[in-house]
Amino acid sequence: KAGVTQTPRYLIKTRGQQVTLSCSPISGHRSVSWYQQTPGQGLQFLFEYFSETQRNKGNFPGRFSGRQFSNSRSEMNVSTLELGDSALYLCASSSLAGAVNEQFFGPGTRLTVL
Amino acid sequence: QQQVKQSPQSLIVQKGGISIINCAYENTAFDYFPWYQQFPGKGPALLIAIRPDVSEKKEGRFTISFNKSAKQFSLHIMDSQPGDSATYFCAARDFNKFYFGSGTKLNVKP
Numbered sequence: 001k002a003g004v005t006q007t008p009r010y011l012i013k014t015r016g017q018q019v020t021l022s023c024s025p026i027s028g029h030r031s032v033s034w035y036q037q038t039p040g041q042g043l044q045f046l047f048e049y050f051s052e053t054q055r056n057k058g059n060f061p062g063r064f065s066g067r068q069f070s071n072s073r074s075e076m077n078v079s080t081l082e083l084g085d086s087a088l089y090l091c092a093s094s095s096l097a098g099a100v101n102e103q104f105f106g107p108g109t110r111l112t113v114l
Numbered sequence: 115q116q117q118v119k120q121s122p123q124s125l126i127v128q129k130g131g132i133s134i135i136n137c138a139y140e141n142t143a144f145d146y147f148p149w150y151q152q153f154p155g156k157g158p159a160l161l162i163a164i165r166p167d168v169s170e171k172k173e174g175r176f177t178i179s180f181n182k183s184a185k186q187f188s189l190h191i192m193d194s195q196p197g198d199s200a201t202y203f204c205a206a207r208d209f210n211k212f213y214f215g216s217g218t219k220l221n222v223k224p
Contacts, residue, residue, distance in 0.1 A: 045213070
């Protein structure tokens with residue numbers, strides 16, 4: 001079974017630009033969560049989607065948004081990029097939202113904002 | 115505010131030794147406590163997890179000890195190996211949200 005895939009793996013953008021990251025969950029998984037990982041703040045929850053609906057949202061500004069498609073693939077968008085948005089963005093999929101199922105993480109997208 | 119506090123930030127252990135990483139929390143609504151292992155350039159991978167109705171769970175060389183009254187849980191790595199060198203994160207789940215500790219960078223010396 002293929003794991004969680006994220007594209008692109010690396011991105012360099014400049015301040016003020018917009019970026020879209022993509023995540024393909026494990027086949028059959030309907031829940032996708034997004035996290036931001038930075039050396040200073042660690043892993044922080046962005047949002048979770050289940051069956052195309054956002055079920056939970058972390059404490060991030062509205063510049064961070066996401067969506068999920070009918071095939072469970074998810075995208076995350078960050079508008080008006082700031083230097084502080086430089087981070088590793090991870091997505092994780094699980095088969096059932098809320099179930100005691102493990103989350104499988106993708107390798108992440110490394111975003112650098114110049 | 116950090117929902118899950120993890121210590122130490124870094125740890126150096128000799129090969130064959132025991133590595134111990136501790137986490138503490140306040141939210142009594144947490145119902146699932148996983149530990150993740152992350153190697154450079156990779157996403158975190160689930161190592162072992164425990165529910166609050168269990169005080170200890172062992173899987174191979176990895177053991178979680180859970181103290182519900184103290185709101186603390188810890189990861190013990192027995193017979194630590196150089197291949198265990200990685201960053202370890204504890205986490206706790208409240209409904210569908212996972213809160214992660216700040217991570218412990220483990221270095222196992224040969």
